Amino acid sequence: MEKRVLVTGFEPFGGETVNPALEVVEALAGRVLDVDGSDPVQIVAARIPTVFGTSIAVLEKEIERISPFVVLCVGQAGGRHHITPERVAINVDDARIPDNAGNAPVDAPVVPGGTVGYLSDLPIKRMVRAMQDVGIPSSVSNSAGTFVCNHLFYGLMHLLKTKYTRVRGGFIHIPFLPSQVVGRELPSMNLTDMVRGLEVCVRVAVEHTLDLPLSGGKEC
Amino acid sequence: MEKRVLVTGFEPFGGETVNPALEVVEALAGRVLDVDGSDPVQIVAARIPTVFGTSIAVLEKEIERISPFVVLCVGQAGGRHHITPERVAINVDDARIPDNAGNAPVDAPVVPGGTVGYLSDLPIKRMVRAMQDVGIPSSVSNSAGTFVCNHLFYGLMHLLKTKYTRVRGGFIHIPFLPSQVVGRELPSMNLTDMVRGLEVCVRVAVEHTLDLPLSGGKEC
Amino acid sequence: MEKRVLVTGFEPFGGETVNPALEVVEALAGRVLDVDGSDPVQIVAARIPTVFGTSIAVLEKEIERISPFVVLCVGQAGGRHHITPERVAINVDDARIPDNAGNAPVDAPVVPGGTVGYLSDLPIKRMVRAMQDVGIPSSVSNSAGTFVCNHLFYGLMHLLKTKYTRVRGGFIHIPFLPSQVVGRELPSMNLTDMVRGLEVCVRVAVEHTLDLPLSGGKEC
Amino acid sequence: MEKRVLVTGFEPFGGETVNPALEVVEALAGRVLDVDGSDPVQIVAARIPTVFGTSIAVLEKEIERISPFVVLCVGQAGGRHHITPERVAINVDDARIPDNAGNAPVDAPVVPGGTVGYLSDLPIKRMVRAMQDVGIPSSVSNSAGTFVCNHLFYGLMHLLKTKYTRVRGGFIHIPFLPSQVVGRELPSMNLTDMVRGLEVCVRVAVEHTLDLPLSGGKEC
Numbered sequence: 001m002e003k004r005v006l007v008t009g010f011e012p013f014g015g016e017t018v019n020p021a022l023e024v025v026e027a028l029a030g031r032v033l034d035v036d037g038s039d040p041v042q043i044v045a046a047r048i049p050t051v052f053g054t055s056i057a058v059l060e061k062e063i064e065r066i067s068p069f070v071v072l073c074v075g076q077a078g079g080r081h082h083i084t085p086e087r088v089a090i091n092v093d094d095a096r097i098p099d100n101a102g103n104a105p106v107d108a109p110v111v112p113g114g115t116v117g118y119l120s121d122l123p124i125k126r127m128v129r130a131m132q133d134v135g136i137p138s139s140v141s142n143s144a145g146t147f148v149c150n151h152l153f154y155g156l157m158h159l160l161k162t163k164y165t166r167v168r169g170g171f172i173h174i175p176f177l178p179s180q181v182v183g184r185e186l187p188s189m190n191l192t193d194m195v196r197g198l199e200v201c202v203r204v205a206v207e208h209t210l211d212l213p214l215s216g217g218k219e220c
Numbered sequence: 221m222e223k224r225v226l227v228t229g230f231e232p233f234g235g236e237t238v239n240p241a242l243e244v245v246e247a248l249a250g251r252v253l254d255v256d257g258s259d260p261v262q263i264v265a266a267r268i269p270t271v272f273g274t275s276i277a278v279l280e281k282e283i284e285r286i287s288p289f290v291v292l293c294v295g296q297a298g299g300r301h302h303i304t305p306e307r308v309a310i311n312v313d314d315a316r317i318p319d320n321a322g323n324a325p326v327d328a329p330v331v332p333g334g335t336v337g338y339l340s341d342l343p344i345k346r347m348v349r350a351m352q353d354v355g356i357p358s359s360v361s362n363s364a365g366t367f368v369c370n371h372l373f374y375g376l377m378h379l380l381k382t383k384y385t386r387v388r389g390g391f392i393h394i395p396f397l398p399s400q401v402v403g404r405e406l407p408s409m410n411l412t413d414m415v416r417g418l419e420v421c422v423r424v425a426v427e428h429t430l431d432l433p434l435s436g437g438k439e440c
Numbered sequence: 441m442e443k444r445v446l447v448t449g450f451e452p453f454g455g456e457t458v459n460p461a462l463e464v465v466e467a468l469a470g471r472v473l474d475v476d477g478s479d480p481v482q483i484v485a486a487r488i489p490t491v492f493g494t495s496i497a498v499l500e501k502e503i504e505r506i507s508p509f510v511v512l513c514v515g516q517a518g519g520r521h522h523i524t525p526e527r528v529a530i531n532v533d534d535a536r537i538p539d540n541a542g543n544a545p546v547d548a549p550v551v552p553g554g555t556v557g558y559l560s561d562l563p564i565k566r567m568v569r570a571m572q573d574v575g576i577p578s579s580v581s582n583s584a585g586t587f588v589c590n591h592l593f594y595g596l597m598h599l600l601k602t603k604y605t606r607v608r609g610g611f612i613h614i615p616f617l618p619s620q621v622v623g624r625e626l627p628s629m630n631l632t633d634m635v636r637g638l639e640v641c642v643r644v645a646v647e648h649t650l651d652l653p654l655s656g657g658k659e660c
Numbered sequence: 661m662e663k664r665v666l667v668t669g670f671e672p673f674g675g676e677t678v679n680p681a682l683e684v685v686e687a688l689a690g691r692v693l694d695v696d697g698s699d700p701v702q703i704v705a706a707r708i709p710t711v712f713g714t715s716i717a718v719l720e721k722e723i724e725r726i727s728p729f730v731v732l733c734v735g736q737a738g739g740r741h742h743i744t745p746e747r748v749a750i751n752v753d754d755a756r757i758p759d760n761a762g763n764a765p766v767d768a769p770v771v772p773g774g775t776v777g778y779l780s781d782l783p784i785k786r787m788v789r790a791m792q793d794v795g796i797p798s799s800v801s802n803s804a805g806t807f808v809c810n811h812l813f814y815g816l817m818h819l820l821k822t823k824y825t826r827v828r829g830g831f832i833h834i835p836f837l838p839s840q841v842v843g844r845e846l847p848s849m850n851l852t853d854m855v856r857g858l859e860v861c862v863r864v865a866v867e868h869t870l871d872l873p874l875s876g877g878k879e880c
Contacts, residue, residue: 557777
């Protein structure tokens with residue numbers, strides 16, 4: 001029987017008209033990966049509103065509907081050079097800009113009374129290494145920020161640790177698309193490369209529960 | 221009776237011959253701050269080895285010896301533009317370069333079985349605002365990395381939450397000195413400005429337990 | 441009768457195993473552009489050694505052999521975010537690293553007694569605008585440096601102004617490929633996007649002798 | 661008899677309320693440098709409007725009034741990390757933003773019919789080395805841009821080459837002050853360090869007509 005991976009992408013925010021995360025996720029939707037010594041794995045995509053609270057509610061509905069064994073949420077990190085699997089989600093909402101419903105919480109918890117942080121379940125160093133092996137610029141990130149991306153990541157990990165304990169999950173930030181930075185001195189990555197990189201990540205997440213003993217991320 | 225603030229700076233590491241944190245801390249040593257409606261506060265400085273494990277042990281000895289009511293640890297973040305009060309310490313040691321004793325742990329906990337993260341006790345947004353008010357480039361950081369700086373920050377917060385529960389504390393990263401980047405395209409900050417910025421931070425930490433309702437740090 | 445555009449790319453240098461300029465130029469080789477109200481235009485490619493002196497000699501041989509009406513030289517500018525048509529070549533060779541034959545001139549002229557600078561013949565603002573219109577990050581550059589790229593650009597313009605006066609020409613710098621920066625925090629651009637951008641530039645160079653009245657490049 | 665060096669700084673522009681060049685120049689005004697084997701040298705400062713055309717006219721009046729043997733013009737280069745002696749002025753006015761009188765020329769010559777470029781008269785590599793020797797981040801720049809800074813630099817060199825042929829001159833760009841970037845992720849340099857760096861440059865310009873055989877500036 002086929003297994004399913006849920007990959008999610010956010011709606012555009014912050015004045016952008018596209019969100020590379022959504023573009024990547026829609027390009028991956030429906031792909032079936034053949035996995036050694038296992039049933040094939042289907043990628044199912046979901047679109048997540050860039051809204052505090054609602055984003056987690058929509059994610060949970062999709063988890064209920066799709067019954068994935070791995071969940072990989074993807075978000076835009078404008079200004080980054082690399083595809084960056086995130087190491088840790090923190091229990092902080094702190095918005096410099098409003099979300100798509102106009103909310104801008106300051107120093108609020110994602111989950112009141114929740115633990116300060118959750119580490120990703122996914123083998124992030126292995127993902128980075130596998131992307132680098134196919135020529136995709138990639139590195140570990142030690143902060144998913146404090147906007148809706150970190151909010152969803154924290155919400156995901158809280159759901160997985162408290163309710164869907166057999167499901168593994170994590171979060172990946174990706175750069176702007178070239179079309180988003182045509183007149184700005186900012187890094188970007190081509191959609192084809194990002195789709196390829198994310199497919200590599202899904203495959204690694206599906207095939208490996210243990211990570212490689214490699215250091216990763218900035219030392220400070 | 222005089223109250224004491226302990227400020228700490230690391231020994232040089234990573235091929236550098238100075239550590240701006242140590243320079244700043246030694247410049248602040250012995251200063252006495254007059255505080256409205258309170259006894260004056262003396263700044264006591266300590267030098268911390270840039271070594272996993274040992275750094276926390278030395279810090280605890282200094283806390284025992286000095287009996288501070290606030291502890292502010294300072295570290296070098298080469299490549300940053302601003303003085304950056306840190307928001308969160310995470311329970312991860314992951315070293316891209318060896319520490320000064322040759323240790324390079326990968327994905328190890330700072331405290332086995334410890335919580336994933338601790339938030340700073342200090343009013344970090346108030347510190348940023350106060351530094352900006354006197355013309356010092358400053359912003360909140362959402363990651364202290366995974367090297368000895370984060371290690372000490374996590375170790376400090378663990379001590380304060382489990383043993384020295386009346387003491388408040390936090391961590392601040394500072395840029396390179398100009399002399400460290402003479403031939404490199406990297407940002408730096410003058411020692412005078414960093415000393416002034418850190419004195420502002422100590423004063424804010426001493427005078428305020430509550431933070432301002434301002435957002436801070438990169439959204440991702 | 442068919443007209444020809446000569447596009448040139450350098451051999452890899454500075455420790456790199458590929459040169460994106462050469463990759464782009466070889467991908468464009470042989471393409472024929474249909475141009476409104478004119479004969480079709482064929483793109484002919486040439487490979488240029490990254491060597492002071494020799495590079496200009498090889499370029500002149502190719503001009504003699506191919507008889508182009510437009511010459512567009514392309515070089516790698518590692519660290520740039522954009523495809524950057526160059527505004528000006530200067531009569532200075534000043535090498536921080538040796539060229540591929542081990543030469544490292546300091547403050548030497550490209551052409552002894554030559555004028556200090558030559559402006560590009562090509563409509564560089566129109567090129568930038570046309571690339572931006574198809575979603576390619578692009579801007580004008582005011583310096584081609586002082587290594588072999590500027591050397592060839594100056595040599596080209598000197599040839600065009602003193603000998604091949606009916607030929608127009610210029611120089612374009614392009615970013616690293618993603619595969620060149622997998623483990624480095626540097627910008628890059630996908631080969632497909634660079635090929636598309638350069639084809640746009642060739643078309644603009646062929647169709648327009650006058651530039652648009654738009655400002656371009658950093659003010660300092 | 662005392663010799664005089666004219667140093668100039670621009671009025672604030674582009675929405676800034678200060679110009680570090682003006683601050684530095686006013687701090688240097690009146691200083692007298694003792695020079696080995698020569699009469700002492702006095703630094704005379706002048707304030708230059710950030711306006712195309714007028715800036716050069718004011719500069720010429722000051723040269724007439726002061727009779728300097730060296731002229732060093734200083735300008736703000738927001739976003740740079742280093743104090744950067746400029747290598748070359750180009751005969752191009754191309755303004756992305758209006759000057760302080762509302763002018764925004766596009767691709768216009770500074771001097772109609774003038775040569776494309778002038779190289780600095782000053783020993784720029786020696787200046788860089790001397791600043792680095794006292795711990796000031798410094799490097800050669802290959803472009804002064806195309807705004808009023810380059811305009812004045814070109815105008816200065818044109819005056820020196822065509823009219824005041826016994827006077828030597830050049831241009832230096834300096835970073836933002838820390839107070840200009842408090843809430844922005846941009847590099848800056850302390851006023852004290854910039855004053856010290858510029859005094860070093862004046863001394864080098866006074867004492868040396870020949871440069872050191874060192875490479876300098878980005879290769880592209």
